[in-house]
Amino acid sequence: MSWSGWVFDFYDLTLFTFLLIPIGKELNLDNITLSYVLGASLAATAIGGIIFGFLSDYFGRKKVLQWTILIYSAGTFLCGFSNSVALLLIFRIITGLGVGGEWATGQTYIGETFPKKMRGRYGSFMQTGAPIGMAFASLIGGLLAPEIGWRLCFYISVLPALLVIYIRKKLPESDIWLERKKMLSEGKLSSEIIKTESKNKFLILFSKDYAGIFTKSLLLAIFGMSAYWFTYSWLPGYLHEQRHLALAKSAEWMLVTQAGGLLGYLTFGFIADKFGRRPAYSIYSAIMAVGLVMITLMWNSIVNYPSLILIFMFLTGFGTGIFSGYGPLFSEIFPTAIRNTAMGTSFNIARGIQFFTPLIIVFIATQYGLSGGISLAALFAILTGVWIWTFPETKGKKIEVI
Numbered sequence: 001m002s003w004s005g006w007v008f009d010f011y012d013l014t015l016f017t018f019l020l021i022p023i024g025k026e027l028n029l030d031n032i033t034l035s036y037v038l039g040a041s042l043a044a045t046a047i048g049g050i051i052f053g054f055l056s057d058y059f060g061r062k063k064v065l066q067w068t069i070l071i072y073s074a075g076t077f078l079c080g081f082s083n084s085v086a087l088l089l090i091f092r093i094i095t096g097l098g099v100g101g102e103w104a105t106g107q108t109y110i111g112e113t114f115p116k117k118m119r120g121r122y123g124s125f126m127q128t129g130a131p132i133g134m135a136f137a138s139l140i141g142g143l144l145a146p147e148i149g150w151r152l153c154f155y156i157s158v159l160p161a162l163l164v165i166y167i168r169k170k171l172p173e174s175d176i177w178l179e180r181k182k183m184l185s186e187g188k189l190s191s192e193i194i195k196t197e198s199k200n201k202f203l204i205l206f207s208k209d210y211a212g213i214f215t216k217s218l219l220l221a222i223f224g225m226s227a228y229w230f231t232y233s234w235l236p237g238y239l240h241e242q243r244h245l246a247l248a249k250s251a252e253w254m255l256v257t258q259a260g261g262l263l264g265y266l267t268f269g270f271i272a273d274k275f276g277r278r279p280a281y282s283i284y285s286a287i288m289a290v291g292l293v294m295i296t297l298m299w300n301s302i303v304n305y306p307s308l309i310l311i312f313m314f315l316t317g318f319g320t321g322i323f324s325g326y327g328p329l330f331s332e333i334f335p336t337a338i339r340n341t342a343m344g345t346s347f348n349i350a351r352g353i354q355f356f357t358p359l360i361i362v363f364i365a366t367q368y369g370l371s372g373g374i375s376l377a378a379l380f381a382i383l384t385g386v387w388i389w390t391f392p393e394t395k396g397k398k399i400e401v402i
Helices: 002-018 020-027 031-059 061-079 085-111 119-127 129-148 150-156 159-170 175-185 191-197 211-232 235-242 247-275 277-295 306-324 326-333 339-374 376-390
Strands: none
Touching (some): 002 031, 002 085, 002 119, 002 129, 002 235, 020 150, 020 235, 061 085, 061 159, 085 119, 085 326, 119 247, 119 326, 129 247, 211 339, 211 376, 235 247, 235 339, 247 277, 277 306, 306 326, 326 339, 339 376
């Protein structure tokens, strides 16, 4: 259910990037305005991550997982009724709030459930929902939208809300969260922990005990998130507008990157469980950087070899496997009391900062084309692979109830 929630979470977030052109044409919006709307939905994920991370640590993983799915499904559905940029902006913000809360809740669930020797790979299994969601968005937004229109694409995207019925009836609450709640109610925790429990969990992240590791986690998420969104926020548009591929062809080539992403997400956890979190991050970040440079700055060198272009697009997607590392890593470095708050805040503030990414790309594109803007993703990929070495190695660490 965490995986399914993430599939449609990511689908709802990225569907909009495939519908930018038809939405802009019907509502008479230019690229800058569309970038503001796209950026606003990313910024809203930061708020959603903080709010729902906070709520999950208080009310449990199960309830909040349901709430987030309902919110992002409703926001996407409402986008189909947009007849102005103001309404579109509001509905994309609603979608972003739900999207921001789901990832951390699902990864916290998994981190608290699976044994330490397998935590990395199960975090990877959940993360494979991202390329699956992107693939769905490619099919709906790239292939189906020209036939049924962008509004109907948003209407049918309310269906994931049905997941909540199954979660409510079948999914158990996190046993670690339940055990900690029980120990608190029975007074079995130390007076210092009980005192800490009464404090604002968000503010605890900035206390002397956690400010350092939280800051490092936030920077790691910013670097990785920037690498991703500098790549994907305008990649379909880049292939269509600058490389002159038909929308359907652009969607097909995007599916190649998502095939790479699927394999990257899936394998990252096995590498991380075998060799450690830090080496895995560095390897996958380097692969992503190479792929990005080749499909942007070096495009003219390989343009006569379509199969080679597809290989590098595949590698670009494969390198995004770094995102399989965030859930297990953050689960292992933050305690149960603030785990979901910490994960949701760091991951989604980083995603919220990506509000500026589409705008930066459009600005750079006026001088160097979309390829110039997108190529900056390679720099952030390299930074991700280097910064991970400021963390302790957490492979095989046991997650405690406290």
